[in-house]
Amino acid sequence: MKMDRWRASVRRILNLASRPGPAPRSFAAGRGNPARSGSLHCSGRSCRETQFYFGHRQPLSMHLRETEFALGVSLIQSRCFGSVATRIQRNPKFATINSDDIRYFRDLLGDKSVIQDEDALLAANMDWMRKYKGSSKLLLLPRSTEEVSQILKYCNSRCLGVVPQGGNTGLVGGSVPVFDEVIVNLGAMNKVISFDEVSGILVSEAGCILESLMNFLDNKGFIMPLDLGSKGSCQIGGNVSTNAGGLRLLRYGSLHANVLGLEAVLANGDVLDMLGTLRKDNTGYDLKHLFMGSEGSLGIVTKVSILTPPKLSSVNVAFLACTDYLSCQKLLLEARRKLGEVLSAFEFLDEQAMDLALKHLEGVRNPLPPALHKFYVLIETTGSDEQSDKEKLEAFLVHAMEGGLISDGVVAQDIQQASSVWKIRYSRSIDESRGCLQI
Numbered sequence: 001m002k003m004d005r006w007r008a009s010v011r012r013i014l015n016l017a018s019r020p021g022p023a024p025r026s027f028a029a030g031r032g033n034p035a036r037s038g039s040l041h042c043s044g045r046s047c048r049e050t051q052f053y054f055g056h057r058q059p060l061s062m063h064l065r066e067t068e069f070a071l072g073v074s075l076i077q078s079r080c081f082g083s084v085a086t087r088i089q090r091n092p093k094f095a096t097i098n099s100d101d102i103r104y105f106r107d108l109l110g111d112k113s114v115i116q117d118e119d120a121l122l123a124a125n126m127d128w129m130r131k132y133k134g135s136s137k138l139l140l141l142p143r144s145t146e147e148v149s150q151i152l153k154y155c156n157s158r159c160l161g162v163v164p165q166g167g168n169t170g171l172v173g174g175s176v177p178v179f180d181e182v183i184v185n186l187g188a189m190n191k192v193i194s195f196d197e198v199s200g201i202l203v204s205e206a207g208c209i210l211e212s213l214m215n216f217l218d219n220k221g222f223i224m225p226l227d228l229g230s231k232g233s234c235q236i237g238g239n240v241s242t243n244a245g246g247l248r249l250l251r252y253g254s255l256h257a258n259v260l261g262l263e264a265v266l267a268n269g270d271v272l273d274m275l276g277t278l279r280k281d282n283t284g285y286d287l288k289h290l291f292m293g294s295e296g297s298l299g300i301v302t303k304v305s306i307l308t309p310p311k312l313s314s315v316n317v318a319f320l321a322c323t324d325y326l327s328c329q330k331l332l333l334e335a336r337r338k339l340g341e342v343l344s345a346f347e348f349l350d351e352q353a354m355d356l357a358l359k360h361l362e363g364v365r366n367p368l369p370p371a372l373h374k375f376y377v378l379i380e381t382t383g384s385d386e387q388s389d390k391e392k393l394e395a396f397l398v399h400a401m402e403g404g405l406i407s408d409g410v411v412a413q414d415i416q417q418a419s420s421v422w423k424i425r426y427s428r429s430i431d432e433s434r435g436c437l438q439i
């Protein structure tokens, strides 16, 4: 269906209040879709950007040393008060890789999992935004928790800096070395360990690509509780370590709400088994939460257990225009009130973001008349009753139109149109991440 017809049909929907028109066609399926530190020094550039270098780039054991702690405190202050960039120096206490180290890793992992090739290292040393470049000479690809444990134990004993790496899609440079740290990438630990079709609890290795897990679950009639524009590359271990939010957070909450358990390896090689699968676990301290969003600063996450929701059959997507920001806020409130349990996503973008997406990205189209609107909102509903979900959305759109909260809008008539609308949102992240603002 051409976009015009789509718009026309939507206008009809939005005009329902004054003149009831034909019901919109529904579509069947869902949209396919801070600081680093430690030998796990975990280079959270989130901090680099703000000159926040707490306990930076040292083996975890070294963090505990008094002198380093004092250093951390002074640098925290520079974050609070400083606008002047702090230049960090490589800590001379760190060792550099030598041939004995390489031999050790080759014996441990096998030649194929010890990467010294310059081309391969180039990609691993560069972040997604191409803003930061490390100079690591060694990339390791462990295949088991035991191998991760042995790597970290050895690096800790040799005082070699380590940076954990997942899909390297992080937007704050945390996944690439600052200097010559050893990169430990979890990509080879990509197996689904178990899935319980009754409870929907998935246990997988940390290197599983998010999209692979989504595809796996799709076949089982479930979905991941998170969905990101980087799903084709990011890993579940990276998602957990960054406490990634994404498009489904409104409905399913953050990873703190969905991750039931973790296995992680500490800097000294100790394995912490917190891989529970019991949802209603109210026993004692819940240490796994410390690892979520810790960007590898506390250890390397090796396994994840996560609660996955069932896939629902009825999905509707509307793309709406608002004249001012206040209307967008009110629209959110109304959407939560009127759409209630079927509201699955509410995404906002302004005209600058839209312009960037249209200008720089192929295949992104504004389904509304261009240059007329200052703000846009994407609303998705997901439920189990197609007819009732559709009616609910229509009633909400009429209500919002009458209340002056929206000035225009379209409702996707099929999955292609829904994907097309979602592309604007997905692409916005790519746009920003690739630094289009600097073009």
Ligand SMILES: Cc1cc2nc3c(=O)[nH]c(=O)nc-3n(C[C@H](O)[C@H](O)[C@H](O)COP(=O)(O)OP(=O)(O)OC[C@H]3O[C@@H](n4cnc5c(N)ncnc54)[C@H](O)[C@@H]3O)c2cc1C
Pocket: 036, 042, 043, 044, 128, 163, 164, 165, 166, 167, 168, 169, 170, 171, 173, 174, 175, 186, 206, 227, 228, 229, 230, 233, 234, 235, 236, 237, 238, 239, 240, 241, 242, 243, 244, 245, 246, 247, 295, 296, 297, 299, 300, 301, 302, 426, 429, 430, 433
């Ligand atoms: C197009 C695009 C869209 C995005 N959309 C979103 C979004 O909607 N919401 C959002 O929150 N983010 C988003 N991001 C950012 C990024 O994708 C997420 O932060 C993602 O969770 C990072 O996962 P990763 O596997 O690529 O981790 P990496 O980038 O490799 O690493 C990120 C951090 O986690 C650490 N780390 C990685 N794996 C492990 C592990 N196994 N154990 C311990 N530490 C580890 C790294 O050292 C680093 O500090 C987007 C990025 C892009 C490029």
